[in-house]
Amino acid sequence: MSVLRVGNASGFYGDRFDALREMLTGGDLDVLTGDYLAELTMLILARDRLKDPSGGYARTFLRQLEECLGLAHERGVRIVTNAGGLNPAGLADAVRKLAERLGIPVRVAHVEGDDLTASHPGSLAAHAYLGGFGIAACLRAGADLVVTGRVTDAALVTGPAAAHFGWRPDDHDRLAGAVVAGHVLECGAQATGGNYAFFRDGDVRRPGFPFAEIHADGTCVLTKHPGTGGFVDVGTVTAQLLYETAGARYAGPDVTARLDTVRLTQEGSDRVRIEGVRGEAPPPVLKVGVNRLGGFRNEVVFVLTGLDVEAKAALVREQMAGALAPSPPAEVRWELVRTDRADAPTEETASALLRLVVRDPDQHAVGRPLTAAAVELALASYPGFHVLAPPGKGAPYGVFEDAYVPREAVDHVAVLPDGRRTAVAPARHARALEPVAPPPLPDPLPPGPVRPAPLGLVAGARSGDKGGNANVGVWARTDDAWRWLAHTLTTDTFRRLLPETAGLRVVRHDLPNLRALNFVVEGILGAGAAARHRFDPQAKALGEWLRSRRLDIPEALL
Numbered sequence: 001m002s003v004l005r006v007g008n009a010s011g012f013y014g015d016r017f018d019a020l021r022e023m024l025t026g027g028d029l030d031v032l033t034g035d036y037l038a039e040l041t042m043l044i045l046a047r048d049r050l051k052d053p054s055g056g057y058a059r060t061f062l063r064q065l066e067e068c069l070g071l072a073h074e075r076g077v078r079i080v081t082n083a084g085g086l087n088p089a090g091l092a093d094a095v096r097k098l099a100e101r102l103g104i105p106v107r108v109a110h111v112e113g114d115d116l117t118a119s120h121p122g123s124l125a126a127h128a129y130l131g132g133f134g135i136a137a138c139l140r141a142g143a144d145l146v147v148t149g150r151v152t153d154a155a156l157v158t159g160p161a162a163a164h165f166g167w168r169p170d171d172h173d174r175l176a177g178a179v180v181a182g183h184v185l186e187c188g189a190q191a192t193g194g195n196y197a198f199f200r201d202g203d204v205r206r207p208g209f210p211f212a213e214i215h216a217d218g219t220c221v222l223t224k225h226p227g228t229g230g231f232v233d234v235g236t237v238t239a240q241l242l243y244e245t246a247g248a249r250y251a252g253p254d255v256t257a258r259l260d261t262v263r264l265t266q267e268g269s270d271r272v273r274i275e276g277v278r279g280e281a282p283p284p285v286l287k288v289g290v291n292r293l294g295g296f297r298n299e300v301v302f303v304l305t306g307l308d309v310e311a312k313a314a315l316v317r318e319q320m321a322g323a324l325a326p327s328p329p330a331e332v333r334w335e336l337v338r339t340d341r342a343d344a345p346t347e348e349t350a351s352a353l354l355r356l357v358v359r360d361p362d363q364h365a366v367g368r369p370l371t372a373a374a375v376e377l378a379l380a381s382y383p384g385f386h387v388l389a390p391p392g393k394g395a396p397y398g399v400f401e402d403a404y405v406p407r408e409a410v411d412h413v414a415v416l417p418d419g420r421r422t423a424v425a426p427a428r429h430a431r432a433l434e435p436v437a438p439p440p441l442p443d444p445l446p447p448g449p450v451r452p453a454p455l456g457l458v459a460g461a462r463s464g465d466k467g468g469n470a471n472v473g474v475w476a477r478t479d480d481a482w483r484w485l486a487h488t489l490t491t492d493t494f495r496r497l498l499p500e501t502a503g504l505r506v507v508r509h510d511l512p513n514l515r516a517l518n519f520v521v522e523g524i525l526g527a528g529a530a531a532r533h534r535f536d537p538q539a540k541a542l543g544e545w546l547r548s549r550r551l552d553i554p555e556a557l558l
Contacts (some may be wrong), residue, residue, distance in 0.1 A: 003218055004164045005155050006181070007211030010034035010081075011188030013041045013058050019188070019209050022062045024071045028226030029211060030164070032072070033156040034061060034081035035186045039467070040538075042150065043291040043398040045085040046125035056086035062094055066102070073104050073144070080135055080156050084147040086125055088112055089415070090280040092147045107417035111148040113424075116288055119395070120403070126290040126395070131253030131282075131391035132178075133169065134424045135159025137414035146315035151489040152287065154182030165216045169254070169427040176257035176279025177218025179250065184222055184240045190462075191222060191240045192230035195540075197460035197547060198477075202231035212274075219275040221267060226463075232270040235460060238514050242379075242473025244464040246520050247509035248436040249280070253407070254427060260511055275515075280431035294527055295330070295359055298366040300386040301372045309340060309352045312382035316354060319381055324372030329360035332497040335535070347552060353388070355391060359397070361469050375432045399527040400467050439512050444487045445480060450556045455497070456547025458557045460483055463470040463543035468525045470539035472546060475516035482515035482556050488551070494519055497549040498542070510537055 013036040023032055036058040049056035061083035072079055084091040092110040097105040111134035120126035134161045138146045146159075160165065161178040169175075184191050191209040192197060208228025211513040212220040222237055224230065241262065248260035253492045256279065260393035263276035304312045313336050322330045324332060337353040344350035356374070371391025378385055407426035414422050455474075458481045463472040474489060476482035491506045505522040525539060537540065 004028045004031065004161055004214045004346040005211055006031045006033060006160055006185065006214060008033050008185040008188050008209055010036055011186065012036065012038055013060065014045070015058070015188055017064060020068045022228065023075060023209055023211070023225070024068055024075060026208070026228060029075075029077050031078045031160040032342050033185065034079070034083060035153050035188075036081065036083045037085060037150060037158060039289055039465070040399045042085070042125050042127060042289060043300050043400070046291055049086055052125075054087075055086070056437055057091040057094075058083035058085055061091070062098060065095065066098060067101060069099060069104050073106060074532060078139065078143070078160070079145045080139075080148075080160055081146070082148045082151055083193045084110060084157060086115065088147045088149040088260065089181045092415070095145060095147065096281060099187075107142055107144045109141065109143035109146050109417045110415050110417060111135060111138065111146065111413070113150065113412045114150040116405065116410070119220070119290070120290050122291050122361065123292045124398070126288055126403070126406060128288045129285045130286070130410070130412050131155050131427070132157070132159030132162055132396045133254065134412050134414040134429070136163040137422055137424060137557070138416060140161035141414075141418075143417050152253060153186035154179040157182030157185060157214075158254050159556070161214050162404060164450070171352065171508055172255050172279030173277065173534070174216070174218035174279075175255040177220060177274070177277040179252060179255060179257040179279075180215060180241070180262055180274055180277050181212040181214055181220045181222070182260070183245070183250070185212055187240060187243065190243065191232060191236055192228075192232055193236055194230065194241055195462065197456065197543070198235060201235070203231070204230050206230075209455065214294045218277060219273065222272045222274060223270050232272055232274055234264045234266050237264055237274070238516060239460060239462040239473070242475065242512060243462050243464055243516055243552055245469055245473070246471060246518060249433070251283050253282055255285055256430070257403075260436065260513060262513055264514070280433060281284055282427055282428040284407060284431070286340065286407055286410055288405055290401045290403050291398050292401070294397050295361040295365050296363040296394040297357065297359045297397045298371060298392065299358075300356045300371060302356070303351050303384075303386050303388060304354055304375075304382065305347060305351040305384045306338070309336075313354045315382050316377065319377055320373060322354065323370055327365060327371070329358040329365045331359040333357045334395065337535055338534075350406075365393045367436065368393050378502040380516065390460060402467055427530050439510050441486045441510065441514070442479070445484045445554055450552040451555055451558070452556055453553045454548050454550055455553075458553060459547065461543030461547050463539050463541070465525055465538040468523050468527055470521045470524050470542055472519045472521065472543045473516060474543070474546070477515075478514070479518040481514075483552055484557060485515075485517065486510065486512075489517055491519070493551070494546070497551065498546055500524065550554070
């Protein structure tokens with residue numbers, strides 16, 4: 001059968017608004033996807049739904065569609081999106097009303113069954129990650145536009161591919177190829193040079209969005225429309241493959257993709273072939289993302305300028321101790337951020353930041369009595385006293401947790417364009433999988449002269465969050481650099497380079513086909529991104545911190 005061209009026009013809720021139009025007008029596509037649902041987004045939509053029960057979906061998508069629905073219809077491009085969030089039926093109805101108002105004949109379908117909030121008391125939102133076969137059922141029934149709630153990001157690609165090529169649930173290798181394609185596409189411009197360690201390799205001022213040319217055997221070519229910004233090469237694709245993954249197995253509801261089998265080849269300018277992907281049966285359970293209210297959070301940032309920064313920080317901490325002592329919040333964190341420099345040419349560069357962050361289940365414990373104590377120091381503390389913003393009363397924060405349920409406990413339903421409801425049978429799952437044997441490492445580089453240098457001179461990295469854990473993917477761009485990296489960047493070395501991880505469990509996974517290592521740092525993000533446990537709550541820059549650290553690197557690589 002013909003090649004299926006699947007593009008992406010959104011990597012998160014808030015991505016570039018005009019990407020939908022750019023992808024529809026920039027070249028030929030068969031399907032255009034949009035991913036709007038990060039873990040944090042589900043909490044945001046849950047809070048929206050508390051205010052308006054008819055909401056709970058990504059309203060931005062509707063505004064984009066108002067401009068582009070006619071274009072998609074004219075060009076015969078089907079649209080598949082998880083913008084339905086917590087209310088896919090509500091968004092599907094809104095799309096029908098929009099199409100009727102615009103006079104565009106569009107067949108709209110949606111997928112539901114992911115909402116398990118009722119079975120998780122105390123949660124704001126609990127949603128199972130569904131696979132792509134509900135989407136496939138909608139497309140096979142003639143849908144022009146399919147709205148889903150919480151499906152896996154890759155399901156936005158496995159569904160259209162399964163519908164187009166007639167794949168069955170046991171076509172594991174083909175589905176695994178589509179999962180890998182979907183994982184590369186899901187974050188939009190991250191595959192075309194956005195957030196890329198070696199961003200100076202091309203013009204990334206306005207990266208275009210990617211699309212995949214998917215073949216019937218599950219192989220694909222990752223590329224972008226001609227004339228759009230950014231670039232696609234083996235490095236940009238490798239970086240995205242490592243993003244928010246862990247070991248050799250990338251398990252999902254449709255299939256378990258073996259990332260250790262992926263082979264990447266530069267096929268031409270802005271074209272990377274992805275092949276060799278093997279698949280295994282999916283696990284017997286579905287992941288459920290559970291969002292709940294974790295408590296209340298407040299923050300005061302004191303600005304310390306000029307001389308005696310450490311002494312000024314000690315003074316204000318001692319003065320605030322009285323306000324914190326009678327009934328201390330459940331969590332109190334002080335962090336001195338040394339952004340100052342000696343003999344600075346501007347006041348801002350002469351200043352450091354002292355952050356006080358407090359959390360507690362009770363809003364009063366982190367509220368105005370505490371922050372008023374900070375304000376009362378205005379004329380009675382260190383010289384140059386001021387804060388970045390007026391202290392507030394404390395804001396609620398969310399907590400994300402993983403749960404797992406048997407596949408049979410989830411009613412995966414495709415609601416077809418004519419309103420018929422069809423159940424999607426759970427895929428046959430694996431009873432048990434043999435452990436993946438550790439892959440052989442290359443021979444180490446022969447001894448030679450070394451000198452201290454930043455790791456990033458010879459290795460790229462990309463990092464991200466999964467609940468309370470962070471992952472850091474690190475890859476080498478040459479075979480010799482890989483020979484050195486594989487033997488040098490052990491978990492002990494990783495902890496030494498990133499002291500914040502010293503007391504945490506760090507697991508290393510080896511992916512020789514990609515010349516890559518993937519590190520999972522357990523618990524570094526506390527209760528997840530919404531809890532804002534760290535300065536970088538989603539671990540987006542953890543990899544760049546690692547690349548900036550110095551270690552002895554062979555001069556032959558430099």
